[in-house]
Amino acid sequence: MTTKERTNMRRAKGIRGSDAEAARAGEEIVALRGCLQRLLDKYVETLEWNSQGYIVVPERLPEVMEAKELLQRGGK
Known part of the structure; x- marks a missing residue:
């Protein structure tokens, strides 16, 4: 979902300003x-400590790459 689509959804629900930021942060956490x-x-079964x-995990796993992307977006 693009930023514009999320913004339009929030506007339709009446969420604006800091409420929208909190909603976005909540979506990213979920x-x-x-x-x-x-x-x-x-x-x-395969994770190592x-x-x-x-926990040591291979960085190229799709889930790890997705998590990194979510964390980087959240840090902006």
């Missing part, structure tokens, strides 16, 4: 959560 959940569901207690 999308990121779904992406990470799919990653865990799909690869739980490093010595610091973090």
